[in-house]
Amino acid sequence: MVKIRDIYEKKQCEGKPVFSLEIFPPKKAENLPKIYDTVAQLADINPDYISVTYGAAGGTKGKITSDIAGNIKRKFGIETVAHLTCINSSRDEVDDAIEDIKKNDIENVLVLRGDRVEGSREGAFRHANELAIELQKAGGRDLNLIGACYPEGHIDSPNLTEDVENLKYKIGAGVTSLVTQLFFDNQVYYDFIDRIRAAGIDVPVAAGIMPITKPSQIERTVELSGASLPEEFSKMIAKYGNDPDGLFVHDIEYAVGQIRDLIAHGVPDIHLYTMNTPEVAKAVYDGIKDLL
Helix, strand or coil, X not given: CCCHHHHHHHHHHHCCCEEEEEECCCCCHHHHHHHHHHHHHHHHHCCCEEEEXXXXXXXCHXXXXXXXXXXXXXXXXXXXXXXXXXXCCCHHHHHHHHHHHHHCCCCEEEEECCCCCCCCCCCCCCXXXXXXXXXXXXXXXXCEEEEEECCCCCCCCCCHHHHHHHHHHHHHCCEEEEEECCCCCHHHHHHHHHHHHHCCCCCCEEEEECCCCCHHHHHHHHHHHCCCCCHHHHHHHHHHCCCHXXXXXXXXXXXHHHHHHHHHCCCCEEEEECCCCHHHHHHXXXXXXXXX
């Protein structure tokens, strides 16, 4: 069993970046076997770890996430991170999710507030730092906590200064590293790093990259993430929006260019949002494997 913070230390000694992937559980339980087919293909590119988002498959959300994360470790020998959200969960539901994490020998947890669901009750924990504190109590030193961060500011933060102050609460609650929301402009990441370092936050920050290879992803992705679109990216989308094959090729090239620039600037971890599409992950990997 390996903690993500130890992976960072090892890779830093080697002078290489961490390369990690994110997958999500299927919405229907009958599709669960497909996720392991996906992981089998992703295993070919030898990621340093795989994170599993909080969700679905018709059962208890926390349980399905920790079960998948545990099975990936057991079947493929790849370290995992289990996501855990709190905003719409009762204390009992959070406690059950923590127990499932421990039963599956999960050592790494990405603590998240989660998205507010209209009509849902308010959860026992309102913010990710409160969830982190609860996990510290329940898991002690056995759990390595990771936090999310938002280079362009969290949607509920009134300004970037307050956003950084809120991020400090996560670090104070035991978070040892961060992973960013997706972004398409590397300068956004560099400005964010400067901002948090000036505020005294010195933990590693993984760069979240998501290739947009289907026209149907564009509007939805931007709506959910709030990510700004640089001119070069917008022109590419406009040119190939009705050409799926052309969009795939050129957006992979765009993502590869982003990543190569990030690695050149010393980013500690490239965290690829795969959308459960091994073809995308493999294409990106082929473009950066010489740097890994």
